[in-house]
Amino acid sequence: MNDTLLLIFTRNPELGKCKTRLAKTIGNENALTVYKMLLEHTVNITKSLDCDKAVYYSVKVRDNDYWDAAIYQKHQQHGGDLGIRMRNAFSDSFKNGYKKVLIVGSDLYDLTPQHIEDAINQLDNHDVVIGPALDGGYYLLGMKELNQSVFENKEWGTETVRKDTLENLKHKKVSLLETLNDIDIFDDIKDYEIFKPYLTKV
Template structure:
């Protein structure tokens, strides 16, 4: 199927509601249940803002889980004008595949625990998807933080050991078996553990402008 250069990919973000004890549970030893939920909300806000800045709110959908009408989701829809949709039931692969195939045209899916994905990286992925059938942002931990496609490729999402360091390796093997060209514009990292959260906090602090006169 020929790639249409004028078609802007739609970006789908996957997010849990920031419910204490159910969001970012591996941060609880460091931040406590409430703190982990607040950290998750901070990441979701950051990723939505980044997505809208990179691609424009009409090209962004936030797929929700746990509590679809949570105040955070309502706030983000009101502030940015993004679309909201309820995530498909099932494992990560089923939910990612459902979002990718929810409308015609090229699409990308990204988690909301990936604040290392920048505006520039999203624009790179969007541009790359004009020329190749698949784009992926590999993660440092062996997974990936974003995947973009033009067509449905079920084998990329079935029987994958999600949450392990084998995800990216197996996905590349599936791509090779399908003879699909793919590009990897950059590498990212996500926030799962306390040291990941601390890494992002240091990065945010370093990026704050120095206001001292």
């Protein structure tokens, strides 16, 4: 067991149930295709990282899918909202003996292995590391102990999440990574050549 664990939160890739805000513009089938491409990208950039890795499914753990069980621990998310689900995943990870725990989503085409490696290294000298997203949230959160307040009283999915999280952490030593674009709506994705075939508006 490595002392560092990377949590990957993912939605089960099912038609009409993922990238729903994007689907309002490009349709359910195209949105599903885009999300599957994002999942493949997330696998490709995380599978060789020098840390333990765990994928947390939104609905049901799948055996034969993108996530190789020889590389990724597999769990189901538990909790009423995103904050509770993340808190529970962090809490369980620390209880299992990990010293550094980080979480990323599965909707970042700009995310690279270097971003995650930098975040892991930043925790050597910081209490918390955050990867800011352009929409006011964050694409990565890492810590060395459970800071419960960051998972409470947030308007998840809004532009206030990162600001409110930093307010919770004002007495902690926080490192901020490069700001990246996460993909939720049409404007987030329209400039990527790789996705252009799937951006027909409905």
